[in-house]
Amino acid sequence: MAKPRSRRVPVAEPDEGIPADWKPRARNREQLLELVELLPNEPGVYVMRDRKGRIVYVGKARRLRARVRQYFNGHDNRLFVPALSKLLGDIESVVTSNDKEAMLLENNLIKRHQPRFNVKLRDDKQYLVLRLDTRAAWPKLEVVRNIAQDGAQYHGPYHSASSARHTLRVVNRHFKLRTCSDFVLQHRKRACLQYQIDRCPAPCVYDVDAQLYADQVRDVGLFLAGRHSELVSGLEQRMQAAADALEFEKAARARDQLRAIETTLQRQDVVGTGELDQDVVGVYREGGNVEFVVMHVRQGKLMGTQRFSEKGMELPDAEVLSSFLSAYYDEAPLAPDELLLPFALAEDDAEPLAEWLSERRGKKVPVKVPVRGDRKKLVLLAERNAASNFATRRSKRDDGEAALLALRKRLRLSRLPRRMECYDVSHIQGSDPVASMVVFVDGEPDKSSYRQFKIKGSGGELSQGHRQNDDFASMQEVLERRLRRALEHDDWALPDLMVIDGGKGQLNRVIAAMQDLGIALGDEGVDLVSLAKERRFAVTASKQGLERLREQGVAETPEATPGQALADYVVQTADDADDPGEVRPERVFVPGARDAIALPHGSSELYLMTRLRDEAHRFAITHHRKRRGKSSLVSVLDGIPGIGPATKRALIKHFGSVKAIKAASVEQLCEVKGVGGKLAEAIVGALSG
Structure with missing residues (x-):
């Protein structure tokens, strides 16, 4: 077994660049796990190298082995984590004396090596x-x-x-x-x-x-x-004393200074009521693109704002923010009295940051995540600024192009997916099933191309009020109708990429439908993928699980539902379990591939795909609600003698909803063509009950 590369020196650093004789010590998950178990469980910095020797991530931890182990034990749901087993060739460590030294060393290594997954603030000369x-x-x-x-x-x-x-x-x-x-x-x-x-x-x-x-x-x-109130008070006293002593030149100088302070105060926004020097951090994120804002609030007045943009961030929010703060205050000339954040950092990140800032300030600097009051208002203001800056500074075209390129590479698509279509099915227990088709062009919604489908079912029986609770069949029907239109109508040309909401089963049904219609996959036809939502799985009733059950003395009884004893055992012991369950992140299934592809957490491609899927889901639900509302109205009217299809349409057109028809008087109902006095009374009687 390989020996760990770890040294107990507080200022030591990994070798500059890639050593000439460097070779990866790990080429698979099992070998990486062996390296992880050899790491010391002490404060320090861990350095991840890819299989070419390049440093791709630098992190700090209070307990190195415990932190790095989280990447591989199924508890870490960051979507770049599954890629580590294929990416990494080595994990090195440097032991430090305490958390603060680890943070400072992490900063130095990030600035020197510019790792792919770390926040990298440029050497800023604007301070x-x-x-x-x-x-x-x-x-x-x-x-x-x-x-x-x-x-x-x-x-x-x-x-x-x-x-x-x-x-x-x-x-x-x-x-x-x-x-x-x-x-x-x-x-x-x-x-x-x-x-x-x-x-x-x-x-x-x-x-x-x-x-x-x-x-x-x-x-x-x-x-x-x-400290303007103290300054103004002193100047006013000095001006009055000079005037009383007939020293008008001194009085005039104090007056001019007071006017200068007034002018300065008018230019400053009063955003708080405290007497502290505060730094307030706002964060806005879309996928891997992150905007940071640091507001400098001094004595309740906004003295200045700094803005920073980062791209390609695939780590979770708390870790991205921690990395940013370490880099920012490593360069910032002053530490505040108080640091306000929009969300919490990990405990072993927050404490060393507060200790480091306190040392620089010369007194204790609390790091807070306010939930109410003036401090919360300041954080919300910083977040609004971050969102506004993001919208102003980013280039949607450049961001969209980068996301499309990343998506093509990640999913191994045959072409750049400039036009993408996504489909979703919506119903309640099979009633009023509908489907949606949403379209994104160059990464942005093209709402004029959205389409809605009523699920007909085999033989069109759903139009007669039957139910269909088979999402597989519904999706297959919709895709067949859409693909036939592509063959029959020029304005229904196929997109570059079709995305369906679901897993491998959904994908296979659609592939079969495409084969039946003679539509090819890939270069000669259209790219197709399915997107499965993030899911959590508890312990399953496997052979190993049953063996554990028998060891605990839990036996199946003849009258029990098969597997019920195991299910009860899992529920009863869930709180004591070391492993709360496996986290399966959002995955993409592609034709011909056995395993799903996990999109990196925080990546632009994941953000794009989830936006597309969520928009399809929203559009399908909206359509379903409208149809369900109309069908409920129609079913009520169908039970009233004397109302035929034409009268029913006239009522719906005139009033628009069942609520409006229920509220209508006999006279108002008679205004509808085809509705006489007796029929109006019958409608009021039926709906009032």
């Missing part, structure tokens, strides 16, 4: 902060990109250079701090232009009141920190 060193003799405000542990105040971050420099201009215009470098301050002999335009008191060459300058520095700190 700007304003630095104010209050310990200097004559402090100044400056724009910097990096934060040093030097005791200075740092304010921000600002998502763009223009935003940071606008704030700097406001401060320079109204608070009059020096703007020159320390070297110029020490060597200048004459006052510069900033002094001439009254933007600087020129401490470089003139005697300046140090206390007055210190007051200005303090005001700048309050202004940038968003």
Whole structure:
């Protein structure tokens, strides 16, 4: 058995690139499971390589073996997981001293190797902060990109250079701090232009009141920190004191500063009432495309918003968000007082993140998922921003093209499925069965091409009120009718891909119908697949299950339903079972393939297919409800003597629903052609009962 590649060093990393002598240690699921069992059950980072040696995923865990084992034990329902057995060639690990070290190492490895399944934020140079060193003799405000542990105040971050420099201009215009470098301050002999335009008191060459300058520095700190109420109160007192002392120049300066603050406040959205520095994260996702928004709320005011887009994300939401936060705060210059998220992270992801942020902030930083109140409103606002940004920034054509290409590759289709049709059957216990056909063109619904079908049944007996509870027969009938129209009418040309809702049995019935009509599959005809919904399976009555049953002393009795004892045993012991059951994700069956294809969770192709299937289901249910409503009305009217087909149609056309007919008076019923006084009274009598 192979030995695990694991080392207990807190800063060690896997070899750069692919080692020259690298060979996969696993080529099937069984060999991967052996590697998993050799992993240490300690904090650290795991690195998954494909069979060519490329790093495809980097993750962290509090217990490495337990986390990685989840990928292979049937408990992990992420749809990229089934592909791991065919994709992976090795799993390496690096043991760290604690969770926080694991998170930092994970960040470094992701940035270095850019794995396929990880969130990868670009090295962003848009993080700007304003630095104010209050310990200097004559402090100044400056724009910097990096934060040093030097005791200075740092304010921000600002998502763009223009935003940071606008704030700097406001401060320079109204608070009059020096703007020159320390070297110029020490060597200048004459006052510069900033002094001439009254933007600087020129401490470089003139005697300046140090206390007055210190007051200005303090005001700048309050202004940038968003503590405007405290700043305004101080300025108002200073302005009044200067006016009382007849120092009108000082009073005018304080007045101008107050006006500048008012103008700034008008530009800022007040989104909360707290006094904390909060970062609020919003997430919007469609398939593998994810939009993140980080709102910087300072003292209840929205100071700025940053946006990030990711593509090709196949992990679940919580893991994608955790990966994003690790990457974001690895680059962000400041940690907030509080972090608000739209949904929870895994416990072994949330705790190290909070600890890391707390260390950077210098005090405890809670990571919260609010469920009510002002904090919840902030999260909802961030999510609305993420959805809006997604709609604005994405290219539907590019996204649709990418999804179609991925779908063709995943399902091994003969052509790009630019036109797709999906079919679904709807009924209640066999009554009023109908079917829908929805059409997507280039990944988007083409509602003008939607069609509805009434299921006729063999010999058309369903039109006589019979029931049909056989979805297989109904689907076969609809597909035969649709395919015949393709042969007989030019405007019913075959699509690139036909999708039916169901499993392998449904697929085989449709294939038989196509063969009967002489329509080929693939290149010479049409691609065909069936989409089965995600399902959970409990323990089944297999031979092994029966053996376990006998070992527990559970025996079948002659009067019991066959298998009932096993079913009772499963129910009684479900809470104690180690394995709650197998999760079968949404699967696609294709002609000629023995096994179904699992579409990766969060992938664009899965999102496209489920949208198509759900739209077919919605359209079928809508049609069924309309037909059921009409049939119930017709059945009520059929029982009234004197109402024939023409009168029935006239009543339905005039009133539109059975509720409206029931509510109608005799006089209103007489307005319908063919309805006289006696018939109207008969209708009222029949429907009122």
